[in-house]
Structures are given as structure tokens and as C-alpha cells.
Amino acid sequence: MYKEVTTRLLILALIIISVAAFSFNSSFTGKSIINAPDLSIAELGINLGEKENYNNQFLSNKITAVVCNNHNSPIDRYKIRFVMNNRVYDGEKSNLEPKECTKVHTSFKPFMENIRYVEAYIVADPLNSIIEANENNNRFYKVLNLSLYSPNLKITDLKLIDYGSFEEDKLLVRICNTNKKIPIKRRFDVVISLGGVQRQFPYSGNINPNSCAVTYSSSLSYFGLTKKKEVNVKAVVDYANNVVESDEGDNFIYRTFTFR
Ligand SMILES: [Ca+2]
Ligand SMILES: [Ca+2]
Ligand SMILES: [Ca+2]
Numbered sequence: 001m002y003k004e005v006t007t008r009l010l011i012l013a014l015i016i017i018s019v020a021a022f023s024f025n026s027s028f029t030g031k032s033i034i035n036a037p038d039l040s041i042a043e044l045g046i047n048l049g050e051k052e053n054y055n056n057q058f059l060s061n062k063i064t065a066v067v068c069n070n071h072n073s074p075i076d077r078y079k080i081r082f083v084m085n086n087r088v089y090d091g092e093k094s095n096l097e098p099k100e101c102t103k104v105h106t107s108f109k110p111f112m113e114n115i116r117y118v119e120a121y122i123v124a125d126p127l128n129s130i131i132e133a134n135e136n137n138n139r140f141y142k143v144l145n146l147s148l149y150s151p152n153l154k155i156t157d158l159k160l161i162d163y164g165s166f167e168e169d170k171l172l173v174r175i176c177n178t179n180k181k182i183p184i185k186r187r188f189d190v191v192i193s194l195g196g197v198q199r200q201f202p203y204s205g206n207i208n209p210n211s212c213a214v215t216y217s218s219s220l221s222y223f224g225l226t227k228k229k230e231v232n233v234k235a236v237v238d239y240a241n242n243v244v245e246s247d248e249g250d251n252f253i254y255r256t257f258t259f260r
Contacts, residue, residue: 038071038133039078039124041140042101046149049103061149063108065122065140067093068101071133081126082106084118084144090126114186114244118144151179152245153188153237155253156212166228166259167221173235175203176212183208184243190215191239194223195231200239228259 048064063082069075075096082089089106096102104122124138132138157174171192177184184207191200199222207213217223225231236252238245245251 034133035073036071036131036133037069037073037075037096037098038137039075039096039130040068040070040134040137041122041124042066042068044120044122044140044142044144046144046146061109062105063120063144065104066101067096067104067124069096069098070137072098074098075130078125078130079127080104081121081123082108083121083123084108085113085115113146114150114242116145116147116150116244118146120144146244147246149182150244150246151177151182151184151207151209152247152250153184153207153243154178154247154250155235155237158233158235158253158255160257161216163219167225168219170219171217171233171235172214173217173237174212174214175207175237177207177209179246180210186243188238188242189240191236192217192223193234193236194220195225195229195233197223197225199223225259230256230258232256 043066045064047062048066050062050064063084065080065082067078067080077092077094078096080091080093082091084106085108089108091104091106093102093104120142122140125132128135154176155173156176157172159172161170161172163169171194173190173192175190187202187204189200189202191198193199194217199218201215201217203213203215205213233255234252238251241248
């Protein structure tokens with residue numbers, strides 16, 4: 001009985017020692033898994049961590065990714081690939097210590113793209129040239145809403161300008177860009193509907209942030225208005241929707257004019 005217990009204890013001790021020895025050993029073998037870096041993407045966004053995270057000054061908005069090294073070996077150099085709006089932006093960074101994170105930016109300018117949403121991908125080590133402890137956390141996908149980075153057209157006035165005779169009179173349309181930081185640098189149109197007759201007027205100038213511009217219609221005879229009466233007039237800016245705006249719902253104005 002005593003001998004049996006001793007034997008069992010011995011066997012148990014052997015098992016414990018061998019398991020300990022195996023785990024001790026395994027920390028020195030399989031180097032590529034145990035001692036390796038691990039690139040991962042923690043976050044992707046616009047102007048991440050900036051003091052003001054939207055509507056920076058002209059040209060200074062950035063798409064930012066937070067890249068981390070989750071494991072125990074440093075990384076000398078690594079490549080980062082952004083894919084946005086069907087374009088590829090490649091970058092290279094250096095020195096990422098174990099357990100360290102860093103921010104990576106691209107030159108992508110949200111408002112210059114003139115799109116409302118962008119599907120954004122980021123890949124760390126896109127050519128798989130670094131052996132990592134985890135190869136499955138190198139990609140990040142996010143749909144970014146760029147509306148806040150868009151300008152905004154708004155019609156603030158529509159009035160009749162007297163050119164002497166009523167057929168020669170024109171309509172003045174006052175258009176403002178209500179965004180405080182982003183200019184409008186795209187052609188757009190102004191459509192005026194007068195007494196049910198619709199005419200289109202292109203506008204090709206830029207409008208600076210927080211600024212207004214005026215444009216004029218053709219003379220009223222161009223609308224087929226031949227006799228004096230009361231007419232409803234509607235003006236719409238960016239009728240064909242060439243400009244992506246933060247607010248697409250404030251682009252029209254109504255007036256009623258009585259010609260006597
Ligand atoms: Ca990884
Ligand atoms: Ca608008
Ligand atoms: Ca628009």
C-alpha cells in the first residue's frame with residue numbers, strides 16, 4: 001500500500017516535471033510564433049485625435065489609421081495601404097516597438113472627392129513581408145461619412161432687377177456657401193421656374209467659405225412672359241446635384257412677383 005502510493009506520487013511528479021519542461025522548452029522553440037511582431041489596425045477615421053476633428057482648414061483634413069504592434073518584437077519598417085474611392089494610397093513607416101501604437105495618415109482630401117460616403121480599407125503589411133504572431137488582424141474596413149467635410153450651397157435671396165422695360169427685367173439670385181471653411185470649386189447650375197417655364201443657368205465661379213455670390217437670369221421674355229401678371233417663381237441651386245453638400249435640403253427659394 002505504501003509502495004503503491006509512493007509510485008503514484010512519483011508518476012505524478014514526473015508528469016508535472018515533464019509538462020513544466022515542455023512549456024519551458026516551447027518558449028524557446030517555434031521562434032516565428034513566439035518571438036514575432038504583430039501589426040494590427042485599431043481604428044480608422046477622419047482627423048482622429050486632432051483637436052478639431054472635422055472641417056479643418058482647406059486641404060488639411062486627413063484620413064487617419066491607428067496602427068499597433070501587439071506582440072513582443074519590434075518592427076523596423078512596414079508598409080501601410082489605404083484603399084478609398086477606388087484609389088490606392090501606399091505609405092511606409094518605421095520603428096514600431098512592442099505594445100506601441102502610432103497614427104498613419106494619407107493625403108486623401110475628403111471634400112475634394114465630392115462624395116458623401118467612402119468605403120475605406122486599410123491593410124498593414126499588404127505584401128505580407130513580415131512574419132507576424134497573428135496574420136488575421138491586419139485589415140480594417142469602415143464606411144466614412146464625408147458630409148461634414150462638404151460645403152453647402154443655399155439660396156438666400158431672389159429678387160427682380162428693373163432694366164427699364166418689363167420684358168428686359170431680370171431676376172437676381174443670391175447664392176451662399178454657408179460652410180465656414182470649405183470652398184465650392186465645382187460648376188453648378190441654377191434653375192429658375194417662372195410661371196411654370198423652367199430655364200437653366202450655369203454658374204462656374206468658385207465661392208469661398210462663408211461667402212455669397214450673385215447670378216442673374218436672362219430677361220423675363222426668355223421665360224415667355226409677355227404680359228403683366230402675378231407669377232410664382234422658384235429658384236433651385238445645384239439642380240443637377242453636381243456638388244455634394246452637407247445639406248441638400250436648403251437649395252431652393254420661392255417668391256411671388258406681381259407685374260403691373
Ligand atoms: Ca497582424
Ligand atoms: Ca445646400
Ligand atoms: Ca448638391
